[in-house]
Amino acid sequence: MINPVYRAMLSRKSVIRELSEYATARGKEIGYENVFDFSLGNPSVPAPASFAEAAVRLLRNEDPMRLHGYSPSVGDPDVKEKVARSLERRFGIPYQKEHIFPTSGAAGAIAHALRAVTETGDEVLVFAPYFPEYIPYINTTGAVMRSVPADTENFQINFDAAEQALTERVAAVLINTPNNPSGAVYTEETLRRLAELLRRKSAQYGRTIFLISDEPYREIVFDGKKQAYPASFYPHTLTCYSFSKSLSIPGERIGYVAVHPDCEGSDVLVPMMAQISRGIGHNCPSSLIQQAMAETVDDTSDLRVYETNMNLLYDTFTELGLRVVRPGGTFYIMPQALEEDSIAFCRKALKYDLVFVPADSFEAPGYFRAAYCLATEKVERSLDAIRRFVRETYGTR
Numbered sequence: 001m002i003n004p005v006y007r008a009m010l011s012r013k014s015v016i017r018e019l020s021e022y023a024t025a026r027g028k029e030i031g032y033e034n035v036f037d038f039s040l041g042n043p044s045v046p047a048p049a050s051f052a053e054a055a056v057r058l059l060r061n062e063d064p065m066r067l068h069g070y071s072p073s074v075g076d077p078d079v080k081e082k083v084a085r086s087l088e089r090r091f092g093i094p095y096q097k098e099h100i101f102p103t104s105g106a107a108g109a110i111a112h113a114l115r116a117v118t119e120t121g122d123e124v125l126v127f128a129p130y131f132p133e134y135i136p137y138i139n140t141t142g143a144v145m146r147s148v149p150a151d152t153e154n155f156q157i158n159f160d161a162a163e164q165a166l167t168e169r170v171a172a173v174l175i176n177t178p179n180n181p182s183g184a185v186y187t188e189e190t191l192r193r194l195a196e197l198l199r200r201k202s203a204q205y206g207r208t209i210f211l212i213s214d215e216p217y218r219e220i221v222f223d224g225k226k227q228a229y230p231a232s233f234y235p236h237t238l239t240c241y242s243f244s245k246s247l248s249i250p251g252e253r254i255g256y257v258a259v260h261p262d263c264e265g266s267d268v269l270v271p272m273m274a275q276i277s278r279g280i281g282h283n284c285p286s287s288l289i290q291q292a293m294a295e296t297v298d299d300t301s302d303l304r305v306y307e308t309n310m311n312l313l314y315d316t317f318t319e320l321g322l323r324v325v326r327p328g329g330t331f332y333i334m335p336q337a338l339e340e341d342s343i344a345f346c347r348k349a350l351k352y353d354l355v356f357v358p359a360d361s362f363e364a365p366g367y368f369r370a371a372y373c374l375a376t377e378k379v380e381r382s383l384d385a386i387r388r389f390v391r392e393t394y395g396t397r
């Protein structure tokens, strides 16, 4: 029998991927430099030289048996130690290597974290707007995704709706800050309120509600600010990190789960994730890449371009009268479309070779997302197209 669940997923392909494929095809017709492709969140700056240098040094000098062998199923101990020390230095939480589980990016981290703290039929709560891949990430575990409508004022958390949605069936809450697609950075106040809510509901239901914190954009924060660290506010947190965006190495597939030392089950969660790995065929990330990551754990690419691009787009959208919450980080911006139907809005933008993503699939209907991980020169050239699109389609502004 052909599995009906995965077969049905074939007809629900990612809108983002489809638009990106459209942009590539259009690029073949008119030259890709003339397509303002704001569809895909692929980093646009190179990895720091330190990453390649570490990989080359390891390839030249490391014992090939260690470098190319399987790492232990819980991850390479030296790598885990370096990640734990970095987290302790940065966030003051005394992680030990036993709390770190190296994964294939944030997707791999979330796959393990979800399975470790939910059972079939449990609910996992997410806050709109959210990364649409959360739907398959959650629903293929046997748990069920439930979403809380967005706080459209500032894209923090809609606490009134969260209070209602956090029923006894909820085993875990999955957050993402800095947020894809809104660019919102959850404030300390938001994280404190969330922790208070989780504590209160856990006590009421007599079981711990876990927090899974998806943080691939942690290092991309604007205006000289920093993302408050969610695990500092709530100990029952599994932090899911990825180096895809901070080191611009999404194809290398490396990240980790960090289990807070005071999390319920902190002594067993990482060994359990190694067991989950056996079942889902993850096993361990590349040994070479684990070790190269550990050498560069505190480095980042030169991420400044994203803030420059954000300001150019934010200023242009606001000048044209679009309602937009200024992003605090990431490389996304999510303005409100100029008509209710954001799919129609994005379709009209294509005439100007502007490829925006309707935010309906992020559960933010009426909004659209622009991923500005592009060269600033291209963003600058797109501004004229944006002005013409808005003025010619929606009247002088």
Ligand SMILES: Cc1ncc(COP(=O)(O)O)c(C=O)c1O
Pocket: 041, 104, 105, 106, 107, 108, 131, 176, 180, 214, 216, 242, 243, 244, 250, 254, 255
């Ligand atoms: C919010 C969010 N979570 C998870 C991921 C998956 O990241 P990775 O490539 O590290 O698996 C992405 C990728 O774009 C993302 O935007």
